[in-house]
Amino acid sequence: MDPLVAKLxxxxxxxxxxxxxxxxxxxxxxxxxxxxxxxxEGERPQHIHVLLEGWAYRYKMLPDGGRQIMAYLxxxxxxxxxxxxxxxxDHSIGLLCDARIGLLTEQAMLDxxxxxxxxxxxxxxxxxxxxxxxxxLANSLRRDPxxxxxxxxxxxxxxxxxxxxxxxxxxxxxxxQAELGDTIGxxxxxxxxxxxxxxxxxMITLGRKRLTLLDPKRLIAISGFDPNYLHLDKSISTHR
Amino acid sequence: MDPLVAKLxxxxxxxxxxxxxxxxxxxxxxxxxxxxxxxxEGERPQHIHVLLEGWAYRYKMLPDGGRQIMAYLxxxxxxxxxxxxxxxxDHSIGLLCDARIGLLTEQAMLDxxxxxxxxxxxxxxxxxxxxxxxxxLANSLRRDPxxxxxxxxxxxxxxxxxxxxxxxxxxxxxxxQAELGDTIGxxxxxxxxxxxxxxxxxMITLGRKRLTLLDPKRLIAISGFDPNYLHLDKSISTHR
DNA sequence: CGTTGGTTTGATTAATGTCAACGCACGTGG
DNA sequence: CCACGTGCGTTGACATTAATCAAACCAACG
Numbered sequence: 001m002d003p004l005v006a007k008l009x010x011x012x013x014x015x016x017x018x019x020x021x022x023x024x025x026x027x028x029x030x031x032x033x034x035x036x037x038x039x040x041e042g043e044r045p046q047h048i049h050v051l052l053e054g055w056a057y058r059y060k061m062l063p064d065g066g067r068q069i070m071a072y073l074x075x076x077x078x079x080x081x082x083x084x085x086x087x088x089x090d091h092s093i094g095l096l097c098d099a100r101i102g103l104l105t106e107q108a109m110l111d112x113x114x115x116x117x118x119x120x121x122x123x124x125x126x127x128x129x130x131x132x133x134x135x136x137l138a139n140s141l142r143r144d145p146x147x148x149x150x151x152x153x154x155x156x157x158x159x160x161x162x163x164x165x166x167x168x169x170x171x172x173x174x175x176x177q178a179e180l181g182d183t184i185g186x187x188x189x190x191x192x193x194x195x196x197x198x199x200x201x202x203m204i205t206l207g208r209k210r211l212t213l214l215d216p217k218r219l220i221a222i223s224g225f226d227p228n229y230l231h232l233d234k235s236i237s238t239h240r
Numbered sequence: 241m242d243p244l245v246a247k248l249x250x251x252x253x254x255x256x257x258x259x260x261x262x263x264x265x266x267x268x269x270x271x272x273x274x275x276x277x278x279x280x281e282g283e284r285p286q287h288i289h290v291l292l293e294g295w296a297y298r299y300k301m302l303p304d305g306g307r308q309i310m311a312y313l314x315x316x317x318x319x320x321x322x323x324x325x326x327x328x329x330d331h332s333i334g335l336l337c338d339a340r341i342g343l344l345t346e347q348a349m350l351d352x353x354x355x356x357x358x359x360x361x362x363x364x365x366x367x368x369x370x371x372x373x374x375x376x377l378a379n380s381l382r383r384d385p386x387x388x389x390x391x392x393x394x395x396x397x398x399x400x401x402x403x404x405x406x407x408x409x410x411x412x413x414x415x416x417q418a419e420l421g422d423t424i425g426x427x428x429x430x431x432x433x434x435x436x437x438x439x440x441x442x443m444i445t446l447g448r449k450r451l452t453l454l455d456p457k458r459l460i461a462i463s464g465f466d467p468n469y470l471h472l473d474k475s476i477s478t479h480r
Numbered sequence: 481c482g483t484t485g486g487t488t489t490g491a492t493t494a495a496t497g498t499c500a501a502c503g504c505a506c507g508t509g510g
Numbered sequence: 511c512c513a514c515g516t517g518c519g520t521t522g523a524c525a526t527t528a529a530t531c532a533a534a535c536c537a538a539c540g
Contacts, residue, residue, distance in 0.1 A: 058374070060378050062378065062382050062383075062464065063464050064382075068377060068378040068381055070374040071374070081367065082367055084360075084364060084367070085251065085368065090375075091374065113360070113363075114356070116354070126367065126370065127366065130366065130370040133370060133373035133374050134300075134310040134373055135330075136377055137310050137373065137376055137377055138300050138302065138308040138310065140381055140425075141380055142425075144527090145527095176485085178486080185380075185382075186528080187529055188487085189488085189489090189530080189531095190527095190528060190529075193488090208537095224302065228330045229330040385495095416519090426496080427497055428519085430495095430497075432520060432521090433521095435519095436520085
């Protein structure tokens with residue numbers, strides 16, 4: 001099933017007709033290479049990009065060369081609905097691995113928004129993105145490095161699970177330790193030390209870009225993770 | 241003019257009819273006292289709250305007693321559109337000073353969303369909230385304490401200016417130093433020291449809950465502030 | 481087999497948090 | 511109208527954490 005359909009269906013059950021409308025809305029689909037940017041800060045994209053396969057990430061470069069990663073995007077996620085208000089993107093979006101992307105024209109997006117149920121689901125998905133940013137704020141500013149990493153892993157696990165990409169508490173995590181650090185406000189060395197501790201305490205294995213949660217319960221407990229803010233109730237219950 | 245009308249009009253010019261529709265959408269308005277909560281984490285509000293006068297703030301309490309402030313709300317801002325997806329709020333909203341609040345029933349909100357132009361403006365205002373959260377992430381994790389405070393002040397200044405509440409680069413800032421710290425991830429002592437440095441370097445005055453930017457240019461320069469993410473172009477150009 | 485990007489390790493430095501006390505200003509009640 | 515109490519702001523000494531620096535190691539890939 002089209003990942004966008006699957007995702008929106010979680011928020012507002014869609015009719016067969018609406019599903020078809022969504023799945024056939026792409027002007028075309030394209031392939032993107034790991035490491036390349038889908039959209040660059042300062043430009044105004046001509047299409048809305050929907051991630052169909054692979055991971056992407058929102059980020060912002062700072063004057064001093066620092067990078068802040070502000071979101072991870074998984075299959076079904078919209079990259080740049082921002083197109084509607086922006087003269088120029090206020091951040092960039094890059095690919096963490098080879099990916100497939102669906103392109104929506106601005107008009108196609110407007111048409112989708114005109115459909116009450118789809119429009120509402122799109123609105124809700126934006127609210128979830130918003131709630132996620134807020135949770136990241138609390139996570140990065142109020143928890144110590146150990147808890148921070150654990151919390152991020154819990155979130156990614158739940159989100160990957162919701163789209164059916166988790167097997168036996170194990171999933172692909174196409175991130176370097178430096179990228180993890182740029183996400184939660186740690187330097188790569190600190191990230192490394194946290195990971196080792198997580199391994200030593202038998203909570204995870206991580207290697208070859210694959211993460212396994214050996215003890216989800218304990219990870220949830222130590223990080224104070226509450227999936228509440230992801231509002232994925234339905235999809236979670238479907239898959240677990 | 242109704243602050244919500246003023247705000248949405250910035251995103252998508254509204255007809256006289258649409259303005260009336262908006263301004264008369266409130267079921268009623270209520271007063272709220274400084275220090276009280278409008279909405280509490282875990283509950284599901286019966287109405288959507290629109291801030292008409294005063295400041296509010298989104299926050300989350302953590303198990304260890306810490307508090308993270310995730311947004312400041314000013315006149316015209318919607319507090320809890322989240323009502324649509326939430327079984328329960330994932331954060332609380334409190335008042336920083338005595339305030340006036342407009343109440344929208346869920347149905348009234350749905351009716352507003354059905355109006356294409358208003359619905360779109362509401363959607364866009366959500367996107368701006370989202371962009372603001374992301375900017376806070378970058379600000380709090382990638383800048384040093386001095387730059388962080390300066391950046392926050394620049395944002396509040398621009399937003400207050402956009403709704404006409406700035407006079408001679410001076411505006412009401414109903415925050416304690418502890419609250420500032422809970423916003424940008426600093427302890428109150430560090431906030432205090434940053435403020436003193438900002439004063440010593442002739443960039444601000446702050447007292448009696450009123451902030452004056454003595455040297456906006458320099459504040460912008462040192463913090464790397466770029467109002468881009470607020471997408472307020474029209475309203476700014478109107479007032480400056 | 482060499483190169484490259486990523487990970488791991490230890491030593492050191494610098495920044496921020498913590499603790500504790502004091503002071504100031506405002507509002508309250510005697 | 512004055513005295514007291516409380517909340518917030520300010521200050522200094524100190525502890526702790528995480529950043530930085532530098533080097534070695536490892537695994538994948540050409």
